[in-house]
Amino acid sequence: MHNSILIDCEKERMIDPPTSAPPQSESLELLSAEVSDRFRWQWDDLSIANQPFRLAVASDPEGMLIEACERQDAGEKGVIDPFWATTWRAAAGLDRYMDQIDLGGVPVLELGCGTGHAGIAAMLRGADVTLTDGVDDPLMLVRMSVWELRDRCTVQRLRFGLDRIDAKFPVVLGSDVTYLRSLWPELDKCLRDHLADGGQALLSDPYRIIANEFRGWIQEHGWNYTEHKIDLADAPEHPIRVMCLKLP
Numbered sequence: 728m729h730n731s732i733l734i735d736c737e738k739e740r741m742i743d744p745p746t747s748a749p750p751q752s753e754s755l756e757l758l759s760a761e762v763s764d765r766f767r768w769q770w771d772d773l774s775i776a777n778q779p780f781r782l783a784v785a786s787d788p789e790g791m792l793i794e795a796c797e798r799q800d801a802g803e804k805g806v807i808d809p810f811w812a813t814t815w816r817a818a819a820g821l822d823r824y825m826d827q828i829d830l831g832g833v834p835v836l837e838l839g840c841g842t843g844h845a846g847i848a849a850m851l852r853g854a855d856v857t858l859t860d861g862v863d864d865p866l867m868l869v870r871m872s873v874w875e876l877r878d879r880c881t882v883q884r885l886r887f888g889l890d891r892i893d894a895k896f897p898v899v900l901g902s903d904v905t906y907l908r909s910l911w912p913e914l915d916k917c918l919r920d921h922l923a924d925g926g927q928a929l930l931s932d933p934y935r936i937i938a939n940e941f942r943g944w945i946q947e948h949g950w951n952y953t954e955h956k957i958d959l960a961d962a963p964e965h966p967i968r969v970m971c972l973k974l975p
């Protein structure tokens with residue numbers, strides 16, 4: 728979708744995570760008003776885990792991304808790349824892959840959840856999901872999306888390699904989170920911090936060239952690697968790869 732912009736931004740830009748706690752709201756109306764103050768958003772009707780689901784998304788992800796890139800190119804410091812603002816096809820691929828797994832009652836952690844498609848897909852399949860991202864804006868959208876089901880999941884900020892949840896998960900999900908080389912060591916640490924013994928990390932991507940490089944890098948860093956190809960009906964010629972990582 729935004730591949731060309733993503734490649735342009737492949738200048739090893741790090742996100743500059745905020746230090747404040749994500750806002751917590753008492754009602755969906757209040758939360759949606761807070762989000763409206765920050766950026767334009769809308770409800771999108773999607774199919775998640777093979778069922779209709781209403782996802783809160785940014786209305787103009789492309790515009791937000793271009794604006795962030797322009798501000799960064801102009802030398803402004805601390806501008807956060809709003810890659811979270813798009814729901815990437817990699818998440819739909821991971822959703823489809825999860826058809827094959829029994830997730831009933833399984834604790835699942837999603838890293839870099841963005842608008843939360845993959846984690847919500849696990850939740851709708853019965854998993855006990857913690858959805859996380861390094862920045863607050865997408866987490867506000869995710870809170871809106873899961874509002875009716877909020878007792879069945881946790882939404883919190885988690886920056887790769889910096890933050891730690893005091894729990895281990897048999898399954899860790901990451902959809903399109905391997906797109907920057909500079910993130911890999913932090914992602915590796917985050918996976919090691921949170922993966923339970925014998926657990927698996929499932930990372931999806933649309934066969935990005937940079938992710939081919941990640942595939943070699945992560946194996947050199949001690950992970951056992953297998954991969955699966957997932958065809959999606961919207962564009963079967965552009966399949967999604969699901970990398971399955973386990974520690975020996």
Ligand SMILES: C[S@@+](CC[C@H](N)C(=O)[O-])C[C@H]1O[C@@H](n2cnc3c(N)ncnc32)[C@H](O)[C@@H]1O
Pocket residue numbers: 742810811812813814815816817818838839840841842843844860861862865885886887901902903904906910913
């Ligand atoms: C390409 S987007 C993918 C979003 C979502 N998983 C999807 O597939 O639609 C990458 C996500 O990783 C998050 N991210 C980037 N760097 C991060 C970091 N250091 N710690 C935590 N999340 C990070 C971004 O905020 C963004 O939501």
